[in-house]
Amino acid sequence: MATGFNISSVILRGYPDTSPWDISSIYWLWPNDFLLDLKPCDPFPVMLKEGALKQAQVAKVNPFHFMCMNNPFALDRPSSDFAHAPLPLSDLGDVPPLRKHANFEATTLESCDEVLATDECIIYRIRLGEKSRLLKLYLGPNADEHFNAECSAYERFLLHDTSSSGSVLRCWGWAEVSLHQLLSGTGAQGAINLHRYSIDTSSTGLLKGLVLDDLPGAEALSIHNISPDLTQSILRSLYSVHTAYVLQGSPIRQSVLVSPADKKAAWVDFSRSSCDRSSGALSRQTLLAELAEAWHLVYQRLLPDSLIGWEAGSDAIDPRTLTGNPVQQTSLRGPRARPVSLTVQDEIEMVLSSYPEVDIYSWDPPVSNLTPAPRLDHRLDTDDFVRVMRGVNANGLYPFFRWYGMCPLTAAPFTPYHEVNPGEFRHYVAPPPLAKIPSDTVVDLLEHIRPLADHPLFKVRIGQQTWLMKMFSKDRRPQNKDFESAKKRYERERDAYAHLTHYGACTAEVVPQCLGWIELSHKHVYDAIDMIRRTRDSGTLPGGAEPAWVSPIFEDGSVACALIIEYIEDAEPMSYDNLTMARMDLILRALARVHNCYVQHGDLENWNNVLIIRGRDGSPDRAMVIDFDHALTPGSPHLGPRTVQAEFRTLWNFFCGEVLPMQRIFCKEPKHPHAVEF
Numbered sequence: 001m002a003t004g005f006n007i008s009s010v011i012l013r014g015y016p017d018t019s020p021w022d023i024s025s026i027y028w029l030w031p032n033d034f035l036l037d038l039k040p041c042d043p044f045p046v047m048l049k050e051g052a053l054k055q056a057q058v059a060k061v062n063p064f065h066f067m068c069m070n071n072p073f074a075l076d077r078p079s080s081d082f083a084h085a086p087l088p089l090s091d092l093g094d095v096p097p098l099r100k101h102a103n104f105e106a107t108t109l110e111s112c113d114e115v116l117a118t119d120e121c122i123i124y125r126i127r128l129g130e131k132s133r134l135l136k137l138y139l140g141p142n143a144d145e146h147f148n149a150e151c152s153a154y155e156r157f158l159l160h161d162t163s164s165s166g167s168v169l170r171c172w173g174w175a176e177v178s179l180h181q182l183l184s185g186t187g188a189q190g191a192i193n194l195h196r197y198s199i200d201t202s203s204t205g206l207l208k209g210l211v212l213d214d215l216p217g218a219e220a221l222s223i224h225n226i227s228p229d230l231t232q233s234i235l236r237s238l239y240s241v242h243t244a245y246v247l248q249g250s251p252i253r254q255s256v257l258v259s260p261a262d263k264k265a266a267w268v269d270f271s272r273s274s275c276d277r278s279s280g281a282l283s284r285q286t287l288l289a290e291l292a293e294a295w296h297l298v299y300q301r302l303l304p305d306s307l308i309g310w311e312a313g314s315d316a317i318d319p320r321t322l323t324g325n326p327v328q329q330t331s332l333r334g335p336r337a338r339p340v341s342l343t344v345q346d347e348i349e350m351v352l353s354s355y356p357e358v359d360i361y362s363w364d365p366p367v368s369n370l371t372p373a374p375r376l377d378h379r380l381d382t383d384d385f386v387r388v389m390r391g392v393n394a395n396g397l398y399p400f401f402r403w404y405g406m407c408p409l410t411a412a413p414f415t416p417y418h419e420v421n422p423g424e425f426r427h428y429v430a431p432p433p434l435a436k437i438p439s440d441t442v443v444d445l446l447e448h449i450r451p452l453a454d455h456p457l458f459k460v461r462i463g464q465q466t467w468l469m470k471m472f473s474k475d476r477r478p479q480n481k482d483f484e485s486a487k488k489r490y491e492r493e494r495d496a497y498a499h500l501t502h503y504g505a506c507t508a509e510v511v512p513q514c515l516g517w518i519e520l521s522h523k524h525v526y527d528a529i530d531m532i533r534r535t536r537d538s539g540t541l542p543g544g545a546e547p548a549w550v551s552p553i554f555e556d557g558s559v560a561c562a563l564i565i566e567y568i569e570d571a572e573p574m575s576y577d578n579l580t581m582a583r584m585d586l587i588l589r590a591l592a593r594v595h596n597c598y599v600q601h602g603d604l605e606n607w608n609n610v611l612i613i614r615g616r617d618g619s620p621d622r623a624m625v626i627d628f629d630h631a632l633t634p635g636s637p638h639l640g641p642r643t644v645q646a647e648f649r650t651l652w653n654f655f656c657g658e659v660l661p662m663q664r665i666f667c668k669e670p671k672h673p674h675a676v677e678f
Contacts, residue, residue, distance in 0.1 A: 004410035051388030356595030422640025431502030435516035473560030
C-alpha cells in the first residue's frame with residue numbers, strides 16, 4: 001500500500017544500492033494529475049490552458065507547477081545531523097581506465113559532421129569502421145578538468161555496464177585529435193570555437209575527446225517531447241547513473257537525450273560529474289539530492305510547462321521560491337525525538353501506526369508536509385487569470401486542489417479499508433465515568449442559544465459561573481424522527497467527554513471543559529420549555545422553523561439528561577472567511593489531540609463544530625472542537641487507529657485541497673486570508 005508519508009530518510013540509508021522503484025510505499029514516485037487527462041478539444045480545458053499560458057508569460061512562472069507535488073526524494077529532515085552524517089558507500093574496487101584510440105585522426109577524420117558547438121565542447125558525428133559514433137572534444141580553460149571528469153564517469157559506467165540499459169551512451173574510449181587538422185575541415189561554428197580555443201590557450205597541439213555511441217533520431221529533452229511515461233525513464237536512467245556512484249553534476253534538460261517513440265531517455269554530459277568520495281562531493285546525500293532535483297525538473301517544471309505550451313526563459317521564477325515558512329508551533333505535549341528508521345516498514349510503524357496514541361505533531365524532526373508551507377503564488381495572479389479560473393471552476397474543473405500537496409496520512413489505493421479493518425489501540429485504558437452532578441443543583445437559565453440546533457442549548461449560571469447546558473430528551477420534531485435516538489447521542493457525548501477529560505484534551509483547551517452530567521429535574525424541564533416557547537413565539541426563527549424541544553424523558557422512558565459544558569465567549573464557527581493557514585494548523589492540532597484521547601468526532605462536516613476564538617491584546621488565536629454527540633469511543637466496532645487517521649486526513653484534505661486553494665480565486669479581500677499571518 002502506497003502512502004503520502006515522506007520516507008526519504010529511509011531511502012537515503014540505502015541509496016543508490018536499493019532502488020526507490022522497489023519500494024512500493026512511495027506514492028508520489030508515479031505522479032498523475034487530472035490536468036494531464038484533459039482533452040485538448042474540450043472548451044474549458046482550452047480556456048484553462050490559454051489562461052495559464054498568459055499568466056505564465058506575465059508572471060514568469062507556470063501557475064500549475066504544483067500539480068505533481070510532493071517530491072518524494074526531497075529529504076524530510078534537511079537541517080538534521082542525519083542530513084550531513086557520513087553514510088559510507090560500498091567499495092567499487094579497481095576501476096579500469098578507458099582505452100585510448102591509436103592513430104585516431106588518420107583513419108576517422110576524413111569526413112565528419114558537426115552536431116553541436118559550444119564554448120566548452122564540440123561534438124562531431126564520425127565513422128569508426130562501419131559504425132557511426134560521436135566524438136566529443138573539450139575546449140576552453142577548463143578543458144582538462146571536464147575531460148577528466150567525464151572519463152572518470154564513463155570508466156565507472158563501463159565497470160557497471162550502465163550503458164546496456166540505455167541510461168547513458170556507451171563510451172568506446174578516448175582519443176587525441178590534431179587541432180590543425182580539425183581547423184582545416186570543420187564547420188563554420190566549430191571553426192570559430194576552435195580558433196577561439198587556440199587563441200585563448202595559445203595551444204597548437206592536440207585536443208582530447210571521448211568516442212561515444214551515436215543515437216540517431218534522439219532529441220534533447222524539451223516541453224515538446226516530454227510525457228508522463230518519459231519522465232519515469234528519465235528518473236530511472238539517472239538512478240542507473242547513481243548506481244555506478246557517479247554524480248551527474250548538472251541535472252538540467254540539456255543533459256538528457258530522449259527517444260519519445262520508444263519512451264527512453266539517456267543522460268549525457270558528465271563534464272561536471274563527480275566520482276570522488278574523499279572530497280565530500282559524492283555521498284548518498286548528494287546522490288539523492290540530485291534525484292530530487294531531477295524529479296523537480298520533470299514533474300514541477302517541464303511536464304506542467306508542456307501542458308500549457310510555455311517555453312520558460314532564463315528569467316523564469318523557480319516555483320520553489322514561492323513558499324513561505326511553515327507555521328512553527330511546539331507540540332501541546334512536548335517534542336518527541338524521531339530517529340531514522342532502518343526500513344520503510346519501521347518508519348511507517350513508528351510514525352503512522354502510532355497515531356493517534358502518539359501525537360503526530362510531537363515528532364522532532366516534524367512529519368513532512370503535515371503543516372504545509374504557505375503558498376505565495378497568488379501574489380502574481382493577474383485579474384484575467386482569476387476570471388478564467390472562476391469560469392473554469394464554475395464548470396466543474398477544480399485545478400488547484402493539489403496546491404498544498406498531499407496529506408502525509410494518505411494511503412493508496414483509496415479503498416475504505418479502515419471501515420473493514422479499523423485496527424486496534426495498543427495502550428488504551430478506559431477512563432473513569434464522567435462526574436454526575438446532583439439533580440437538585442440550582443441551574444439558572446439565562447439565554448436560549450442556537451435554537452435550531454439538534455438539541456436545546458442554554459447559557460446558564462451555576463453558582464457564580466456561566467456554563468452551557470446541552471439537554472438531551474425525546475424530541476417531538478417530525479424532521480428528527482429518523483435520527484439516532486437522543487439517548488444514544490447523549491451517551492456518545494458523555495462518554496467522549498469522559499475520555500477528553502481524563503486524557504487531557506479539556507486541560508489543553510482544544511475542547512471545552514465539562515463539569516459533568518445531570519438528570520433533568522421537573523424545574524429544569526419547565527424552565528427550558530418556557531424559554532423555548534418564548535423563542536418560538538418571538539417570530540425570529542426563519543420560515544416558521546420549530547426549535548428543538550425538551551421532554552422529561554428519553555425515548556425509552558428513562559429520565560432525560562444534560563451535559564454542563566464550558567461556555568465560550570466571543571467564539572465564531574469556522575468558515576471560508578475566517579480560515580487562515582495558522583488557524584488551520586490550530587484546528588488540525590486540536591483534532592489530533594482529540595484523537596489522542598481515543599475519540600473520533602464523527603461530524604466535522606458541520607462547520608459549526610469547530611470554533612475559532614480570536615486572540616485579544618496580543619494573545620494568540622485558539623481553536624476548539626465541540627459537539628461530540630456523533631463521537632465514537634473504544635468499544636465501538638467501527639473505531640480504531642485507521643478510522644481516526646481517515647478523519648484527520650479528510651479534514652486536512654478539505655482545508656488544503658479545497659478551502660485554502662479556493663481562496664486563491666474567490667477571495668474578496670485585498671489580502672488573501674490564507675496569507676494573513678505571513
